[in-house]
Amino acid sequence: MAKKTKNNKKGHNSNNKNKKKTGASFPNKKDDKKLLNDGICEYEDGVTVEELAEKLGKTPAEVIKVLFMLGTMVTINSSLNDEQVELICLEYGYEAKKVNNASALNFEDMDIVDDPADLQPRPPVVTIMGHVDHGKTTLLDHIRKSRVAEGEFGGITQHIGAYQVPVNGKKITFLDTPGHEAFTAMRARGAQCTDIVIIVVAADDGVMPQTREAVDHAKAANVPIIVAVNKIDKEGADPDRIKNEVSELGLLPEDWGGDVPYCNISAKKGIGITELLETVIIVAEMAELKANPKRLALGTVVEGRLDRGRGPVATLLVQNGTLHAGDPIVVGSTFGRVRQMLNDSGRSLKDAGPATPVEITGLNDVPEAGDKFMVFPSEKEARRIGEERAKIKQEKERNTSSAMSLDDLFNQIKEGEVANLNVIVKADVNGTAEAVRSSLEKIDIEGAKVNVIRSTVGAISESDVLLASASKAIIYGFNVRPDANVRRKAEEEGVEIRLHNVIYKMVEEIEAAMKGMLAPELEEVVTGQAEIRQIYKVSKLGNIAGCYVTDGVIKRNSGVRLIRDGVVVYEGKLSSLKRFKDDAKEVAQGFECGLMIENFNDIKEGDIVEGYIMKEVERA
């Protein structure tokens, strides 16, 4: 993002409702002046006397007088029509130019083009990711504390969700929530704040599932990666082995001819941290990160919370421009005036330039992490746009749309919108995951290809759903299932999960979708889940599962599958379902039951029995 800051959030179609009256023009004071100097006065539909007067540097009374002289009576709050605006502008020697005001309302989607002369280098924003217990928090804490020792920043650090450290006269901004969940949740909301990702891998452990996930997420976000091999102080630590393992994830070390820097560190003992930070600076310099400190600020919410005493509090990361105390601001669908602005040492600030994290108060409501913010020239305008956005948000929430579904696919291919279908594959065993990946990657229909962004072994997790949502991907589960929470999350995010157990059928399904020939769909409806709590061995019959229905209902005649640790162990039918001694047609949530699965005896306590029926559904 060197010369042009563009947040191109696809799929965020401009909505007619967004084109309603929003008041004065695009909020860049400097540009406003320039436009006036060039002899042009930009205005929007519905501009009021007061707003136009402000733009022209006149008092409302002067503007009212001009119209009065021309025979029209208006008040300070009257909206002006095009002819009236033109007459007033003419009077003061300007040409009136009407601009579409939808852009100010959808400021996330605006092309922000800065004059190259205004651009200045800015600090990088860094996120630390890696497997559980590999030392992310220890590393973040160590870096945070070390800067206190440097004395430059001083004071006690506050946890506001992000902090800055000085390194050789430059600064680095760290986002303080380690792990890829937060990172992906932000990305899913269209917020791309991270410039560099540090992947932490423990030298005594090596590449683990979440290491892979973190690498997938960083790659999907297309940001430079630095690998920090941590815990090198530990006995048995073998940094070279780790380097080998990590490089197999497609992160070829610099000293092996690749472009990924590796740093050996001990977050606990503070070994190698200086080198790591210096590496961040070098990578940042290569990325030529720049911003325009002169424009009105815009950026992203890192955290939002309600403080009892102070009201809504938000941590904002300024990504371009400079935020000033007192600025009128729209944050997501909230608005206000920056009342109090604190840095990560709890110090009050008047101004905050690009890549600075600040905690502010003064908003009318609590925004969400990942929301975008933008400063506007007047509080009135901020209020109007904030209120309009809140209305639109409510409407959107009422008709949630899906991230991507097979049904959408053909239409989008036809319209040339989709060149690649992003897919996440989760499978029960490694061989299958690989086989599925390679079969899918061979599909090529009408130039549209399948792009497998993740293919791993294990149950479908919330992290998969978030990655799918962020990358508009479909999740394919191969002999694995999402649990009830994950299914709910997928519904919330509008992510489609397809479950299969035969590879060629899955390939056929995708090909059919791409060609627009999906057969009437049989949709599986999960009726409920029961947990096996006890096993009764009956010599003549086999194993009876003593279950507790945890969700929905288990029906006698439905299909069932046995799930162990998220993996489907068996699929079949029930051979009996009983409540106490009596046969039951169905048993509902909160009740106990005894059941047997036809031709299957290998049940264990803690296994989940999932009941499902197949229902034919019309395609949209």
Ligand SMILES: Nc1nc2c(ncn2[C@@H]2O[C@H](COP(=O)(O)OP(=O)(O)OP(=O)(O)O)[C@@H](O)[C@H]2O)c(=O)[nH]1
């Ligand atoms: N010996 C040694 N131990 C370390 C080092 N870094 C972290 N640890 C220890 O490893 C454990 C896990 O560290 P955390 O920083 O909590 O790991 P994390 O990656 O943030 O873990 P989660 O927040 O659970 O994902 C703690 O007991 C740390 O003290 C290191 O460089 N050397």
